[in-house]
Amino acid sequence: MLDLSVNxxxxxxxxxxxxxxxxxxxxxxxxxxxxxxxxxxxxSLYLESLLPSxxxxxxxxxRDWSDERFRDEMWQGxxxxxxxxxGEREAWEGFARSLFYNRSTFQDPEGxxxxxxxxxxxxxxxxxxxxxxFYLATPPxxxxxxxxxxxxxxxxxxxxxxxxxIVEKPIGTDLASSRELNSAIRSVFPExxxxxxxxxxxxxxxxxxxxxxxxxxxxxxIWNQKYVDHVQITNAENIGxxxxxxxxxxxxxxxxxAQNHQLQLLTLMAMEPPSSLRADAIRDEKLKVLQAVRLLxxxxxxxxxxxxxxxxxxxxxxxxxxxxxxxxxxxxxxxxTYAAVRLFVDNWRWAGVPFYLRVGKRLPKKSTEISLQFKxxxxxxxGATQKDAVRPDLLVIRIQPDExxxxxxxxxxxxxxxxxxxxxxxxxxGASFGTPSPEAYERLLLxxxxxxxxxxxxxxxxxxxxxxxxxxxxxxxELGRQGLHEYQAGTWGPLEAFSLLxxxxxxxxxx
Ligand SMILES: NC(=O)c1ccc[n+]([C@@H]2O[C@H](COP(=O)([O-])OP(=O)(O)OC[C@H]3O[C@@H](n4cnc5c(N)ncnc54)[C@H](OP(=O)(O)O)[C@@H]3O)[C@@H](O)[C@H]2O)c1
Numbered sequence: 435m436l437d438l439s440v441n442x443x444x445x446x447x448x449x450x451x452x453x454x455x456x457x458x459x460x461x462x463x464x465x466x467x468x469x470x471x472x473x474x475x476x477x478s479l480y481l482e483s484l485l486p487s488x489x490x491x492x493x494x495x496x497r498d499w500s501d502e503r504f505r506d507e508m509w510q511g512x513x514x515x516x517x518x519x520x521g522e523r524e525a526w527e528g529f530a531r532s533l534f535y536n537r538s539t540f541q542d543p544e545g546x547x548x549x550x551x552x553x554x555x556x557x558x559x560x561x562x563x564x565x566x567x568f569y570l571a572t573p574p575x576x577x578x579x580x581x582x583x584x585x586x587x588x589x590x591x592x593x594x595x596x597x598x599x600i601v602e603k604p605i606g607t608d609l610a611s612s613r614e615l616n617s618a619i620r621s622v623f624p625e626x627x628x629x630x631x632x633x634x635x636x637x638x639x640x641x642x643x644x645x646x647x648x649x650x651x652x653x654x655x656i657w658n659q660k661y662v663d664h665v666q667i668t669n670a671e672n673i674g675x676x677x678x679x680x681x682x683x684x685x686x687x688x689x690x691x692a693q694n695h696q697l698q699l700l701t702l703m704a705m706e707p708p709s710s711l712r713a714d715a716i717r718d719e720k721l722k723v724l725q726a727v728r729l730l731x732x733x734x735x736x737x738x739x740x741x742x743x744x745x746x747x748x749x750x751x752x753x754x755x756x757x758x759x760x761x762x763x764x765x766x767x768x769x770x771t772y773a774a775v776r777l778f779v780d781n782w783r784w785a786g787v788p789f790y791l792r793v794g795k796r797l798p799k800k801s802t803e804i805s806l807q808f809k810x811x812x813x814x815x816x817g818a819t820q821k822d823a824v825r826p827d828l829l830v831i832r833i834q835p836d837e838x839x840x841x842x843x844x845x846x847x848x849x850x851x852x853x854x855x856x857x858x859x860x861x862x863x864g865a866s867f868g869t870p871s872p873e874a875y876e877r878l879l880l881x882x883x884x885x886x887x888x889x890x891x892x893x894x895x896x897x898x899x900x901x902x903x904x905x906x907x908x909x910x911x912e913l914g915r916q917g918l919h920e921y922q923a924g925t926w927g928p929l930e931a932f933s934l935l936x937x938x939x940x941x942x943x944x945x
Contacts (some may be wrong), residue, residue, distance in 0.1 A: 438830070443809075453479065453883030455488040456565035456595070457556050459549065461580050462572035463493025463504065466600065469511035471633075472571060475875035478517050480529050484880055488561035490532045491871045492552055496539050504535035515872055532560060540576050546587040557594070561658035564594025566885055570601045577601060578618050585622035600629040600882050602890075603694050604685070605891075609900040609906065616893040626891060634695040636874030637891040638863065639833045643702040644716075646831070653829075654707075656808070658783045663809045663826060665789045666943055667699050670797040672749050674923070679762030685768045688903055691793045695802075696852065697724065697899045698891070700789055702725065703804055704779050713887035717895060724898035726781040735909040740919065740931045742772035744796040747923030754796055768915045771795040774931040775906065776938075781795060792942065796923035801945050802833040816854060822856035828943070838862035838872065 460468055481486045493504050494777070509526060516522075536552060538545020557914040568584060570577055581599075582588055590597045601619065606612025621627055634640055647653055656662070669691050673681050701720035718730050723940065730738055733801060746756040757763060772794035779789065808827040816824050828842040840860030847853040863871060868909050881889055889897075910917075919928035933942050 450486055450879070451884060453559060453880055453913055454488070454547065454565055454596070454885070455486045455491060455563045456567050456883055457490045457553055457560070457562045458567050458569060458879075458883075459494060459553070460493045460569045460571055461494045461576070462570070463535065464495040464499065464507070465571055467508070467571040470515045471873070471875045472569065472879070473508045474512050474516040475527070475873050475879055477512050477522075477529055477849060478873065478876050479880055481522060481525055484876075488563070490534065490556040490562055491561040492549065492556070493533070493535045494538060494540075494545070494549060496537070498537060498768055499535050501533065501535050501647075505530045505533050508533060517870065517876075519701065524706060533902055540583070543583060546583045546589065549589055550589060553589070562595075566595070566597045568597070568599045570599070572602075574604055574606070574615070577615060578617055581618055581622050587928065590627075591620050596627070596885070597623070598882060598885075599623050599627060600631055604689060605684070605896045606900065607689060609897060609904050612896055612900050614749070616896065619633075620893070623639060626887070628893070629887060629890040630896060631878055632694050632698050632890075632891050633874040633878065634698055634833075635891075636876075636878040637833060638871040638877075639831070639837045640699065640702065640890070641877075642839075643699075643831060645832035648707050657806075659785050659787045661808055662784075662787050663807045664787055664806070664938075665700075665703060666805045667696050667703075667789065667791045668799045668805075668943070668945065669696055669793040670799060670926075670945065671795045672800050673799060674744075674754060674757075674796050675760045675763070677761075679760050683719060683763045683769050686773075687771055687793050687795060688773050688907060692740045692773055692775075693899050694896075694901045695889075696791050696793060696904060698803055699757075700727075700777070700779075700791070701895075703806075704784055704789070706783070710886070713890075714892075716888050717892045719897060721777060721892070721895050722781075724780050724895060724902065726784075728778045728780050729902065730905045732909050732912075735906050736917065736933075738777075739773065739775040739906050739909075740928060740934055741774075741796065741910055741917070742919045742921045742928035742931065743767075743769070744771050744794075744923045745920050747796070747925065749796055749798065749924040751863065755925070757796075763789075766915070767779050768910070768913075768918055770910065770918065772797075772921060772927045774927065774934055775907075776934060777902070782797075783945070787940065788940075790940075792927065792931060794927050796920075797926055798924055799945065801833065803943075803945065804805050804831045804833070805943050806831075807940075807943075816852070820852065820854050823856075825856055830943075837863065837864070840932075874897045902918050 464573040503613050524535045537551050557564055566826045571582060701723045705719040708719045743757045749752055777789045806829040806918045808825050814822055824844050830840050832838050838861050842856055842858050845857040847855045919930050921928040
């Protein structure tokens, strides 16, 4: 039996856990991720006393900034993006004293010499114990040169303290490049010190999937092919490219969101109970799910997957450009902004249960949710008149926004006749806990700084994820724009995506 007296992701974890003393080194410190997410998350940890007093942050980037300029820019980032702010200027002064900037290109060895000297000084001035956490907040093309320089300067050495590395998604752009990148990282850091971020795993609602499934007794017995008709995983965005045209046009939505976030959600929904709550016990079970996903053949891709690209339309009342009119997009681009796929997990628990995944940009609203539709009841009792009122039970896990879980089931309407209706029983994070959930990056930075890997993807998981999407990406590349369906911005995707389910006698849940 799982020992629920401990935090689900770390044995012996207590609420008063604090990160180890350490120096965070952020490569790409003048970039968007650092400004919007990393520094605000570190500052929130600091405010909640989850960072120790002996920490330091060294930003590493090319721009000609001083320590002072770096601090000023980061303060602006915090004002715009931090979760907690009111009256925190004084705390900021304390936090900012631990912020430093190292100007260098990623390729220049001298920049790493200076970094090494700075880290040694910080061990003395800030008592960082020789512990280093390197964060690659850079374009993926820079990962290899940085890792090479870290190795060449022996910055990964654990002579005096620990050294860990966090890498951002995407890990490669296909299976071959992800293998190459993983092996480049492993040539300097062993797997036990590599933290691959999929920030979805840092979300409270995502972590709660395991708790919901394995800390309650009533769901697990029906969590299988005997009772579940199918599963839907939706990642809907209402936004378009938001200045990311050059990156997105090369990547597409499958690489950007499906290969990582959606497949991670699938593993958490489908995995077997782990034998313990240690990182590798959980990751072993997730890997088994990915390995059980039936790989599509080239021919099957056309039948099991649909892709789309948005044209101009209205999203929440506002006019939106078509994809091909967006800045930095090729005029004849075949990049998909919408994808839907039907997958099967060929194991004992899920045999024959389709997992329908859909992901898209410029859809009517932002929403990430997972729904589990249970099987229909035998239509005996409620006969012809009420037949349509009896719908299969549905369990919905809302990841964002309006985080929560609800169960839709059939109930009798009050009154003398036997009239049936769908009703909901629900739980909402906001109402139940009254405090806003921490940002995913807060949790993930805290975990990395305390050596907890459960919420980070292991190399074999990432490669298994690529293995699943490669046939789809290969087939679509081969077809170019042929078979790429248009949908108007502000709608729920191309009609063909609806046919994917109606052919099976099912339909997408209306969100
Ligand atoms: N932004 C997000 O919300 C987000 C979310 C999820 C994942 N990610 C991932 O996080 C990573 C970083 O994204 P980002 O949006 O922060 O990128 P970004 O805004 O383009 O920032 C890139 C950073 O890298 C630095 N840089 C680039 N080339 C350099 C070189 N040769 N030498 C030294 N510094 C160099 C830039 O420094 P200068 O500007 O000083 O030249 C800048 O600090 C990417 O892998 C992205 O996919 C980002």
